[in-house]
Amino acid sequence: KRTMTLIGKNGYPDSIYINAAKIFQGIRTEKSKDETRVWYGNNSESPMLTFKDEHSGRVSYELAFNALKYQDLLEEILLDSSVYPCHSIPDELTSLLVVMLYDLQDRKFQARKIFKEEEPIEEVQEVAHYLYSCRTKLAAALARCRIKHDALSIEYFVPKTIWKREQRVSALPLFVWINTFKISLQDVIRDLEMKGFTKVESVSDFDHYTYAMDQHCHDVLVFPSSLKEELLNLDLFADCKLLLQ
Secondary structure, three states: OOOHHHOOEOEOOHHHHHHHHHHHHHHOOOOOOOOOOOOOOOOOOOOOOOOOOHHHHHHHHHHHHHHHHOHHHHHHHHHHOOOOOOOOOOHHHHHHHHHHHHHHHHOOOOOOOOOOOOOOOHHHHHHHHHHHHOHHHHHHHHHHHHHHOOOOOHHHHOOHHHHHHHHHHHHOOEEEEEOOOOOOHHHHHHHHHHOOOEEOOOHHHOOOOEEEEOOOOOOEEEEOHHHHHHHHOOHHHHOOOEEEO
């Protein structure tokens, strides 16, 4: 758990890219023949997904949906950079190409970590090598897209309906379960106070490093949404003593 929390900054194991590509293939936005410039092959069959664990499943879906959010931008980058089409990458692997492109730009076009504990997958290795070899072209194409649309970041390219939903979600407080099989409420409070957190009476009193007790569940704590990344990197979460709802 402790290592899986951080893998997104260095890329993912090959199996996660494969599963994310299969998910994306089934949910991607279909375009009319007149609009289609990027071809994805056949997606009539339901994908067979095999996840190593629950966390791998969550990461695969998150990666697929991030690719979906930025599908138009990612396709534009591939076309503008002339990285697509590529004769060595068939249409059936276009979803993998798009998913891995999203991850590559999210890592600022830096090389990804090699995960020795998993067997490499040939298709993933091929696409990763191809994209990384074209990283300069891809980064330049992204920059041109941002200049063209006067966008400070890629968040500008999220469709408005999705952006509004994400704004609502990001404003919601975080609910956290205390794993009472591993730690008591008193020990959690002591640990949080040592890390600089202050208990407040209600959500309306939140001020960054604060938390409140849930009014109905004695083993649930509530935190400001802005603390999500910091919370997930605490030992309490890495050791599964606290669990994000």
